[in-house]
Every structure is written in C-alpha cells, then in structure tokens.
Amino acid sequence: MEKDKQGKKNPYDPVSEIAAQGPLPGIKKNVFVLGVVSFLQDVSSEMIYPLLPLFLAQVLGVSKAYIGLIEGTAETTASLMKIASGWLSDRLRKRKALVFWGYFLSTIAKPFLALTTAGWQVLGLRFMDRLGKGVRTSPRDALIADSTPVATRGKSFGFHRAMDTLGAVFGPLIAFVLLPLFNNNYRPIFLLALIPTSLALLMIIFFVAEKRAVASGDVSLPKLSLRSFDRKFKMLLLVIILFTLGNSSDAFLILRAQNVGVATVLIPIVWFMFNTVYSSVAFLGGALSDRIGRKRVVIMGFLVYSLVYLGFAFAFQPFHIWTLFAVYGIYYGLTDGVLRAFVVDLVPAGLRGTALGLYHTSVGLTALPASLIMGLLWESMGPTIAFSFGA
Numbered sequence: 001m002e003k004d005k006q007g008k009k010n011p012y013d014p015v016s017e018i019a020a021q022g023p024l025p026g027i028k029k030n031v032f033v034l035g036v037v038s039f040l041q042d043v044s045s046e047m048i049y050p051l052l053p054l055f056l057a058q059v060l061g062v063s064k065a066y067i068g069l070i071e072g073t074a075e076t077t078a079s080l081m082k083i084a085s086g087w088l089s090d091r092l093r094k095r096k097a098l099v100f101w102g103y104f105l106s107t108i109a110k111p112f113l114a115l116t117t118a119g120w121q122v123l124g125l126r127f128m129d130r131l132g133k134g135v136r137t138s139p140r141d142a143l144i145a146d147s148t149p150v151a152t153r154g155k156s157f158g159f160h161r162a163m164d165t166l167g168a169v170f171g172p173l174i175a176f177v178l179l180p181l182f183n184n185n186y187r188p189i190f191l192l193a194l195i196p197t198s199l200a201l202l203m204i205i206f207f208v209a210e211k212r213a214v215a216s217g218d219v220s221l222p223k224l225s226l227r228s229f230d231r232k233f234k235m236l237l238l239v240i241i242l243f244t245l246g247n248s249s250d251a252f253l254i255l256r257a258q259n260v261g262v263a264t265v266l267i268p269i270v271w272f273m274f275n276t277v278y279s280s281v282a283f284l285g286g287a288l289s290d291r292i293g294r295k296r297v298v299i300m301g302f303l304v305y306s307l308v309y310l311g312f313a314f315a316f317q318p319f320h321i322w323t324l325f326a327v328y329g330i331y332y333g334l335t336d337g338v339l340r341a342f343v344v345d346l347v348p349a350g351l352r353g354t355a356l357g358l359y360h361t362s363v364g365l366t367a368l369p370a371s372l373i374m375g376l377l378w379e380s381m382g383p384t385i386a387f388s389f390g391a
Contacts, residue, residue, distance in 0.1 A: 030147040031156045033207045034099075034140060035163030037200045041103060042164050044110060044197035046171025048190055050271040051179075052113075052122070053251040054264060055186045062119040067251060068375025070119065074126040079364015081134025086357025089139035090350060096210045099143065102136020103204060105129070107197040114187040137360055142353040145344045146211040151290065153344060157337035158286020165279035165332070167196075172268035172275070179265060226358070233346040233355065237362045240339070243302060244366040246309070246389065248374035253328070256312055256383055257321045274325040281333025286341065294342035301334030313387035 027035075056062040056070070085102070089095045109128040116122050141157075148156040175189055182188045226234060257270055289297040308331060311324045340356065347355040377386035 026152045026155055027159050028147045028156070030209055030211065031144050031160060033203060034144060035160045037103070037203045037208070038160060038164035039167035040196040040200035040203065041106070042167030043171045043174070044167075044193040044195070044200075045106075046168040046271065046275070047175045047178075047193040048110065048113065048171075050172050050254055050268050051175055051186050051189065053254050054258070054267065056119060056122060057255070058264075059186065060116070060119055060122070062122075064252075064255065064379055065372070065375040066119055067255075068249065068371040070123050070126055073123065073368060074130040076364050076368040077127050078130035078134035078137070079361045079367065081131055082138045082360035082364065083354070083357035085135045086138030086142065086353035086355070086360075089142055089353035094210055095139035095143040095146070095353070096204070096208055098139040099136045099208065100201065100204045102132045102134070102139075103197070103201055105132030105135060107132075107194070107201060110197060111191050111194045114190040134360075138353050138357040141340050141344075141356045143208075143211060145352050145356075146349065150345070154286040154289035154294065154338060154341045155283070156286070157341045158283040158289075161286070161333075161337035162279045162282040165275050165282055168275035169272055169279055172271040176265070176268035176272065179268065184264070228351060229347060229355065229358075233343070236342065236346065237358060240359065240362050241366055244363050245370055247305070247366075248370045249367070252371075252374050252378070252386070253312065253325070256315070256387070257318075257325070259383060260315050260318055260321050262318045262321050270322060270325050273322065274329045277326050277329025278332040278336075279329075281330050282337055285334040286337045289338045289341060294338050294345065297334055297338045298342065301331050301338070304328075304331040304334065309387050313384045 053067055056067050057064075062070075085098050089098050106129045109125045109132065112125050113122065116125065144156060144160055145153065171193075178189050178192070179186075254267060254271070257267060258264065262270060285297055285301075304327060308324055308328045311320065311327070315321055315324060339359070343355050343359045344352055373389065374386050377389055
C-alpha cells in the first residue's frame with residue numbers, strides 16, 4: 001500500500017505500486033504508453049497550432065480580438081469538460097473509455113480545418129477539438145496517478161509532459177518542412193495531421209490498461225463540490241486562478257514574433273525550439289519536485305514566466321523573440337507536470353479525477369477573459385502594455 005510524504009499509509013491508494021512496469025526504470029507501463037499516445041497526438045496538434053493564428057489572420061482575415069475569442073472559447077470549453085469528465089471517471093471508477101472518446105473527438109475535428117472559409121467555422125472546429133481534450137485530460141491524468149507510486153509521481157507526470165511536448169517538437173518541424181512544399185498553403189498540412197492522431201487511437205485501444213481508482217472496500221461516491229477537499233487544495237486553486245488571469249493564449253506570442261519581424265516560414269522553428277526546451281526540462285522538473293517539493297519548483301516556474309512576459313513587452317529584434325521562447329520553455333517544464341502532481345498529492349485517490357478536473361477548470365475559466373483582455377489591450381494600446389499586464 002502506498003504511503004504519503006509523512007510515511008502514513010493511504011487507504012485510498014492501494015494499486016499504484018502493483019501497476020505493470022514499463023520499459024523505462026521508474027516509469028510504469030501505462031505512463032509510458034500514455035506518453036506515446038500524447039506524443040502522437042501532439043505531433044498532429046502542433047502541425048496545426050503554430051500555423052492557425054497565421055491562417056486566421058492572413059487567409060481568413062480575422063482580427064486579433066476575434067482570435068482571442070476563438071482561443072479563449074476553445075480553452076474554456078475544454079476546461080469546463082475537464083471537471084465533468086474527471087468527476088465521471090471517479091464515479092464510474094474507470095478512465096480508459098473517457099480517454100479514448102476524448103482523443104476521438106479531437107481526431108475527427110482536425111482535417112475539417114482545411115475546408116474552412118470563415119472564422120466562425122474555425123471556432124466550431126476548435127470547440128470540437130477542445131471538447132475532446134476536455135473529455136480526456138482529467139481521466140488520463142488520474143489514470144497516470146492511479147498507475148504511479150507517490151515517490152515517483154513528479155517524475156511520471158514529468159515524463160508524460162516531456163513525451164507530450166516531444167510531439168510538439170516534431171509537429172512544427174514537420175510543418176516547417178511541408179510549408180514551402182505546399183507554397184505556404186496551410187490547408188494540406190491540416191489534412192496530413194490526421195495520420196499521427198489516428199495512430200494514437202490505436203495505441204489506446206490495444207495497449208492502455210484500466211486501473212482501479214480506489215480500494216475495493218471504498219464504496220463512497222464522489223461529490224462535485226469543493227467541500228470534499230481540504231484547505232490546502234483550495235488555496236492551490238486560488239493561486240492558480242490569480243496567476244492564469246495574466247496568462248493569455250500562446251497564440252499571442254506567435255503574433256508578437258511576427259510583429260517583431262520573425263519571418264512566417266520560421267514561426268514553426270521558433271515553436272520547435274520552445275518545445276525542445278520544454279520537453280528537456282519537463283522530466284527534470286518533475287524529478288526535482290520529487291526531491292525538493294512541488295511548491296519550490298512551481299514558484300521558480302512562475303518567476304520565469306513573469307520575466308518572459310516582460311521580455312515580450314519590450315522585445316524589438318527577432319533574436320529577442322528566439323531567446324524569450326527558449327526561456328518560456330523552461331517555465332512550462334517547471335510547472336506543467338509538477339502542478340498536476342501537486343494536485344494529486346493533496347487529494348485521496350477516489351477524488352483524483354474530480355480534483356484534476358477542478359484544477360484544469362480553474363485554468364480554463366480564466367482563459368477566456370485573459371485572452372480577450374490581451375487582444376483588446378493589444379489593439380487599443382499596443383503589445384508593450386498588453387504583455388506588461390500579463391507579467
């Protein structure tokens with residue numbers, strides 16, 4: 001039976017230690033397979049994501065404020081679903097089916113981007129794509145936690161985020177290679193993104209194993225309420241909400257890169273570099289949090305974020321943008337997986353899906369106002385004021 005950091009047995013968490021071992025030391029099989037799934041999914045997504053703001057602005061003629069609406073609505077939709085799917089996975093005590101259907105929704109949305117002729121169509125498809133993300137994310141993260149002992153929880157979440165981001169390294173690289181081959185036509189790239197995400201679905205069907213979320217003797221059903229959680233978890237949610245109010249969509253970083261003078265054909269390479277740093281730091285950041293604690297690592301990441309946004313506010317040369325994107329990858333590597341492990345540390349196993357859903361929803365509910373504020377500030381006062389607000 002797993003023990004918490006104080007050495008006490010946790011009656012909610014009897015299964016993590018017996019989960020099947022994967023091919024890497026300290027990484028369980030489910031974590032490894034879900035890492036590969038996320039790698040393939042992000043290859044697909046990141047073939048599209050760094051090009052989408054440019055496609056919206058250059059091809060469809062969408063304003064920056066409307067881009068902010070699209071991205072904010074997309075992320076808010078995903079986050080609202082994350083709390084529902086997380087709670088449902090706790091109630092059903094099963095995660096795999098929700099993970100599969102979430103990836104399926106995202107898979108069928110991607111190729112239709114190639115057929116869009118108006119911003120509202122992109123909004124609808126981004127809604128479907130993010131709906132899928134919302135359905136899968138909390139159950140997937142809970143399944144990772146169910147499969148992992150507490151002593152290596154940070155490392156496991158770090159590994160998963162590293163694999164996810166490694167896909168985001170290759171996705172933009174593929175887009176960079178394909179873009180000139182298609183004469184800067186974005187639509188064929190959107191179609192080809194269907195291939196890796198389809199492979200991810202097959203991996204889930206054949207290689208992901210269901211894990212029991214709670215001990216067999218625990219028959220209580222989870223409640224979708226903050227009252228089920230203690231003060232430490234609630235304080236963490238409050239901090240996350242306040243931080244995210246200044247954390248708008250990364251689409252604005254891409255637009256800022258172009259604004260400063262980075263050539264369109266180099267945008268996927270900038271994104272490639274960012275994700276390379278992110279992927280490299282994520283596993284190390286997770287392992288570091290196992291050693292020195294989640295809180296210290298998260299604080300370091302937040303400080304890096306503030307410095308990066310100040311840099312974007314005053315950048316005026318392309319090489320500034322390259323440097324800032326690299327440092328921005330450090331922020332993500334120090335916080336993304338570690339915050340998920342932090343959440344799991346503070347709740348019993350039977351409430352993991354619900355807690356992770358509340359965490360993701362706390363981020364998403366502030367994504368819409370954060371992105372709208374960024375878009376409006378940029379158009380009315382310029383990028384310096386907009387990014388200074390975010391810092």
